Ligand SMILES: Nc1ncnc2c1ncn2[C@@H]1O[C@H](COP(=O)(O)OP(=O)(O)O)[C@@H](O)[C@H]1O
């Protein structure tokens with residue numbers, strides 16, 4: 001779970017009644033009583049074996065087929081997806097009334113439990129997190145195993161530093177068969193700059209002897225032409241995530257459209273608000289469906305800085321606070337690149353070197 005995600009809203013808030021609701025006929029109250037367990041929930045969550053987060057949304061007690069259809073077609077497929085939603089967004093995306101949205105959220109939350117968890121059970125669930133290797137042992141060591149699922153990783157750097165190449169490599173590692181060290185899972189690649197190259201995927205496959213047809217068929221590419229389109233693609237992704245067992249979602253790049261569309265100081269606030277909303281969508285998607293989300297980011301040069309860094313990832317504090325792990329890339333000699341972890345809840349600020357070759361991201365000793 002991201003260290004900076006919003007705390008879940010209390011169920012008390014969701015169940016509090018408006019004057020309108022109090023006037024409602026008795027049947028509505030009966031329905032609420034049916035879906036909300038009478039016994040008080042224990043404050044410590046059930047062990048992960050009983051975890052109902054991934055249960056299909058049509059299993060919410062009391063839900064009718066019409067409402068469950070609306071939720072599913074809007075991409076709210078599991079109890080966790082509904083439990084982590086706000087009434088406002090369910091109303092907006094699913095065309096249901098506010099009271100229904102509140103009831104569904106309360107019911108989903110009471111099913112999966114959104115109270116406290118013991119640190120021990122958190123450690124156990126973290127040990128079960130899957131890691132996506134990067135193709136370079138040095139980079140994997142830096143990242144303590146690779147790119148983590150259920151979290152948002154930012155890869156920033158100037159142009160040609162290897163951001164897109166790392167994304168291509170991660171696509172192959174995620175899609176590749178388990179016997180070759182992969183996750184044998186699907187990938188969603190949101191391409192905002194038109195730089196996705198299937199040929200590069202084929203080249204990287206040859207290093208592992210992986211079947212390029214298999215790998216390419218597991219990568220689902222969405223070309224986003226503007227920031228609205230970029231947001232819609234994320235909203236539409238849950239069905240694909242479930243159908244294709246997606247474990248990695250890439251956004252290459254996170255900020256280019258936002259930066260091009262909202263120019264000038266006057267538009268900065270609006271841009272940051274929209275970007276914030278988008279980042280929260282990404283964060284929640286990663287947690288709810290247990291996928292790794294990787295977003296590349298361009299950098300901005302601030303020559304007027306008196307001391308310290310003069311190059312900064314775009315998006316300011318909003319991006320900084322939303323990303324769980326931030327990796328900063330810079331160029332070295334020739335095909336060498338330096339990666340530094342600039343923010344992580346579990347990795348120190350250290351750096352390592354890797355190479356970009358025709359066969360993808362490799363350790364420097366393996367590059368010719
Ligand atoms: N087929 C290839 N073989 C070796 N290096 C490549 C190949 N394709 C791209 N590169 C290297 O990748 C670098 C571009 O990295 P890229 O990830 O696309 O940059 P960005 O950070 O702008 O996304 C270039 O410097 C190029 O040398």
Ligand SMILES: [Mg+2]
Pocket residue numbers: 163164165193195252
């Ligand atoms: Mg790129």
